[in-house]
Amino acid sequence: MVYLRSFAGILAVSLFFQLAIQAQSNQLNATAKLPDHPRLLLLKGEEETIKRTINADKTWAQLHQAILAECDAMLPSVPLERIQIGRRLLDKSREALRRVFYLSYAWRMTHQTKYLQRAEKELLAVSAFSDWNPSHFLDVAEMTMAVSIGYDWLYNDLSAPSRALIKAAILTKGIATSMDPKNNSWLTSSNNWNQVCNAGITYGAIAIYEDQPEASKALINRALQSVILPMGDYKPDGAYPEGYSYWGYGTSFNVLLISALDKLFGSDFGLSEQPGFLKSAGYLENMTGPSGKAFNYSDSGLGGELQPAMFWFAKKLNNPSLLWVERSRLMNSDVKKYVRDRILPAALLWSNGVKLDQMTEPTSLMWVGAGKTPVALMRSSWSDPSAIYVAMKGGSPSTNHAHMDAGSFVVEADGVRWAMDFGMQEYESLEAKGVDLWNMKQNSQRWQILRYNNFAHNTLTVNGQLQRVEGVAPLTGYASTPMFMNATADLTSLYKESVLKANRGVALINKAYVVVRDEIETLPAETTVRWTMLSPASAKLIGANKVELTKDGKTLTLQVMEPATVTMKTWPTDPIHEYDAPNPGTILVGFEVKLPASTKTAITVTLTPGSSAGQKQMVIQPIAQWPRHTD
Template identity: 65%
Template sequence: MKTFLKISAALIFLGSSAAAQVDHLGAQVTLPDHPRILLLKDEEAPIKRTIEADQAWAKLHGVILAECDALMDVAPIERIQIGRRLLGKSREGLRRLFFLSYGWRMTRQENYLRRAEKELLAISAFSDWNPSHFLDVGEMTMAVALGYDWLYDGLPESSRSAIKAAILKKGIEPSLDPKYNSWLKTTNNWNQVCNAGMVYGALAIFEDQPELGKKIVNRALESVVISMDEYSPDGAYPEGYSYWGYGTSFNVMLIGALEKAFGKDFGLSARPGFLKTAGYLENMTGPSGLSFNYSDAGSGVGLEPAMFWFAARQRDPSLLWVERRHLLNDDAQRLVKNRLLPATMLWSAGVSTTAMTAPTSLMWTGGGKTPVALMRSSWTDPAAVYVGMKGGSPSTSHAHMDVGSFVMESDGVRWAMDFGMQDYESLESKKVDLWNRNQDSQRWRVFRYNNFVHNTLTINNALQVVNGKAPLTAVSKAPNFMHAVTDLTELYAESVQKAVRGVALVDKSYVVVRDELENKPAETTVRWTLLTPATVKIVGNNKAELTKDGKKLVLEVREPANVVLKTWTTEPANEYDAPNPGTVRVGFEVPVAAGAKTALTVLLLPPKAEKINKKTVEPLAKWPR
């Protein structure tokens, strides 16, 4: 009874606020018949033509159908919650139902339909979809709504009734309760995922709940732009690589559904920076195939279906250069882990793999909350030199104290690396206060999260200032001296008057990292660190050889003159920290006198660069603009 009254009150509140809510849809709304989400009736034909015309697309289609076959004898998902999350089950539900529904749409094989129906009924019978962690509800609602819509004509009325009741009661209605819908005002991926899920639910049962459906869609159009503003001005996604794959993918799923249902996206794709974000994602992958995994990013990479939507929208197949490699080379086991994989087929737009040519620009930069600069010597040479640097702030959603950090690779080896995230449950289960981002939060004692282990500076053995911000202050795409400069002063404001870092790719051959510091009236000790999976051999006070997989890189300190290189372990001190085998930190510490100015200049030299004349490294103010 209490739950009913809460939901009723929420519905009354939503209705009473309708005057304040912008009516994007208008009074008369007519939607296509089922199927109406993402792929309308008879729109399978262009996909079939793409499959027939290109072997790579035929392979991917076959991979999806093979996974459908593999699901035939797998038991439906059970409601098993891990910690505070049901999210793993929601994601597997979306994966299964998207795959099986695609299989049914493309082949009309009855076994795919019946297996999907079995999954839909099992999920619909859950006690709830865990609204206290609403991402779980967002993904589960999308899963069930998509299955309901795509399989509508093949489902018996009894199944339809049970499924649409679950969409309403376990998906949409909890989103009306203020206890569960704080995501409506957040700027992060929760906004994108949850709004997308609710819109899918609303579209699926629109004929049964037209007024509620309109209000859910209108609400989403007002809310999702809050998170989409994070792409401004250039498309750099503040939460990093992995969360781009999450938030942006669901944002595109939302836009794709709106376009099919209403014939327009209500201006969402035109939001500042949104279409540009495809360039960000493409440039975030190095020649080794590894991503620049700063912040709470995982180490995995894979096919990104959303990139095919961006490429089709912009008529630019070069945005698919990285995706082409996944499309051609990833094995089935890796591909089918992606719960949105069938969307790749929907957004293929008939593009052949031969049309997916390399980009022309070797450097990409973006401002915003987490500015980045991404440089490489070549898109087609697997041994190319690649370097990525970030600015930003530890206060940003999912951020680490990694401001000023960089990754670097050459000869197919990631020499300067980032650990990325630690599994949240492994920390939450041990009562780590992970989501508190205050300066003295326990979050910053997690080994992988603080500046001590990132490729940046540590001053006086102190943490970076959480609320400090580091913008990019200069960039250049000059072919022989690509570079970017970020002002780190606010991150070390308690210790120094000024701290600026520049990273350059010189002559497409080697990397220069230069830091310029100006002390306050007190002495400081500055530590320069590089985290690496390589074996490190100190071969002189200012030089170290890094070796891995039969390849070599030389780290050479040009200034100050009297440094002594050393290594530090990556074995963490806390029992809740993840182990870090096969890694080491290399760098140096230097004392800086009170009020003094100093410069730290480090060269990262692949073997080919050792044989060429290295340019004199000028002060950052003289780096060409």
């Protein structure tokens, strides 16, 4: 204990010397003494509110029981060991957070000693690690959050020696490492690292607050000043630049931070009021199609998981319709499938007692967001599983975790995702082979990866060239007109020095079929444009300008309306390099056209699902004449 007091004193001095220069505000300066443990997210006695929710709704009861069953499955498991994979310990940190959060929740809800003992065993194991891998600080952040939740929630029931060891780990392996400049570049970044790392270290500061209140205040003040940087990327409408999966990471940890501060101080110090942040719940909800799959652009997966943070947003905004997708996941899936989510208990903490029948259908069929990665998300229905879903993105390959996919789109109809995106390739599979994955420069190896360049996305390739990394494609207009929902983007700067202008419009017509229109103005040279769409379907050429796609007994017809003469093609998606991931069951379908020098050409493609076969199709006007939303 003498060592801990000495270390904490040194830490406090170090913090104040370093933060005196950095801090522009001291929002916690006058804060009163904090409540006793537990104080993170769920105060003493608040378990009763969750129990009322569980008793009032069988779906919540099933989720609660799934968490307890998973805790029972953890009981005989061996505690985690410090085994690093490549440069990451992150899988161990994440599993520690899952185990400790679940077991601590189970202890607080049931007071069954088996959960307390197993949680303490895990806490002591990870606290004994030589370090939490500060060179990849996400590992430290998630481990600090894990150990802090366990320390705080089990504080009154842990033995004194255990408390001392766990607290020492929070201080030395978590908080102290965040003060070393070589480990904390995330403080000035505007991506998910900032959100996750500030949340994890703040949890540590709150957990040990009574030992060094001034040092903890300094850490929390640092987080309040720093985290507004990535929160600025939600402006103006809530579209998260890094896509669906990283929304689930960065935004969820941002919410964990805000929720803990609000619970503790009765204020989040203006964080939730940052422009666009609360609007991002609409973004996340609309990013999921009728199939339950996400619009997985950039380094994203297809989703399908429950998003606990959405319950916080719904409560904050008093809008249960934001939970329509979560309702579907709770109703139509075995809730046991969600127990790999390390923050799943937070869904119950943030549930606000909402019942499934209160999660009503959204009223708007279209959501549009500007910002670093603008998106337009359209659908024909929220309740019809066979509805058409169309999503398009703009943005830039230079954005964190981005691909060369500006202008890309996905399409679902009749329960099938016809136009798809590969999403990410697992990082370690590339890093282990020496791929220069994180170099975003134009000629870097990153853009040779099959899944990352424009050749394998649902966008254009001009003269066989990569999109320009420095290029940016803004949305230039949209309309939610029921019979002509549409959005347009200016892709010109993505093809700098290859074309004079390139505009793309994507529309959902009469809620029956999709149109993709490109308008290209060439330079004084013949220009070859390749139009591609990635699909998991089988393709059959049924004409010079028509392809029939077939999957799961359903069909979709891809037809080129203009130019009049094209030759449809398919391309394989086999790995090009030994480091590329395999892509079984997928093809690229499309065509190439040679455009004369100094001309303006329209390329119009229709995508008609079998359920809309025979639908009379309108003549598509130039993009400038499409309906437009006006403020």
